[in-house]
Amino acid sequence: MRPLVRVPLGALVEGEQLLDAAAAHYLTRVHRLGPGDPFVAFDPVLALEADAHIAALAGPRVRVRCEAPRPAALRAVRALVVVQCVAKADKLDAVVRDATELGATRFVPAVAERSQRRPSGGMTARLRRVAVEAARQCGRGDVPVVDEPRALAEAVEELAPRGDAAVGLCLEPSAAERLAACARELGRAASVTLLVGPEGGFTPGERAHARAQGYREVALGPLVLRAETVCAAALGGLAALGFAPFG
Template identity: 40%
Template sequence: MSSKTSVRLHVPAALAAGLVFTLPPGPSRHAQVLRLQPGDDVRLFNGEGGEWAARIVRMGRQAVDVEVSAFHAVDREAARPVLLALGMPANDRMDTVVEKATELGVHALQPLVCERSVLRLSAERAERKVGHWQGVATAAAEQCGRTRVPVVAPVRELREWLSGPLPADDAPTARLLLSLAPGARTLPALGLTGAEPVVLLSGPEGGLTPAEEALALARGWTPVSLGARTLRADTAPLAALAWLMLQSS
């Protein structure tokens, strides 16, 4: 068996045993960069759960052909679905949050523009950024063994997003707001059940304004503290997400 059998590629297409097809441009480039050769084994996943064994049958200049074989019903997804909504940190820190949140098992991500946001995106630039972050999530899912790729939603204004229905409004969901306000509860004190869905809201650099926090509280959010230290905008949501995932495992 090839030493490169651990290579996983995300292919957003219907897969079936015996299928021979050309990989899309992204996975083809990945296979070429790794210098895979005909006969090398790879694993494919399309985000619908499980993964497929496959073998490279042709390496072209631009494209790579594979033959799909057996399906493996592996499940490496977190028991608790978590939607992470966060004021986008500036520079490359949002890339880091998307990557690490995917590795930790986040179900979906909602980028937000808040009053104190440093990163503010126009409509066209926001669309490009979301496409980039979706690529970051896909690459992280390939690397860490996930069988589903978290969806990065279009950028929204925080107040508009808070005022509308949440994707999980029809299901029992804990709405947790990371806060430095006195009286905020710790995560262990919440008594969450093992698989209860969570929507986790975290602010940008400088946090949410008092008015934004008040709006969230009026909408039924629970303020949650991560301790006495003030964590960065890219550290706090990952710390909370790690606890939520470990607590539900």
């Protein structure tokens, strides 16, 4: 059986409501649903979802009926923060999609010394839309918080691991230690902060600052991965080592 179509709604309350144009288009044009057809409505910010169906169509306007909202079935249960240094714009879109599918709870675009590009004004809003769309596609009921871009040093300090159940990792291809060496800590960790460098990597000063803040330097392997690959590979590695973001 095909899973039901999922649609993010801003205000998920029991009863009838009119859809906005984007949601209406998605249900009736992309998926060709009609009156009586069921779907799942979800509120990614509150991590709620509800059974719903189309109540009536009137031209382009679509009236739907939602049942009582319930907590989303698939939502992240551990804090997984990805601090991703800014690369070219379309690459960050791909990284946010990967991070959402693989359980990140917060995504922080950071500007490092070797970031080749300053963030543009509309970037954060676009990344938030990308995260919601990725949550819809993969069946996740919540969505990572996407921060405004900030200086790497500031993010490193604010999100540094504090306490026994917090792990901070700085991905660095030249690190002596592999991610696999962190299996024991990851298996019992309640939160992970992951630092992913820009193309060109972290500077020696940035690495020293992260170490001083309690981050461990680990390598995924000896090669220099592209920004689009490294986040997915690292989050796949965390999950394999027992830091299963969805429980």
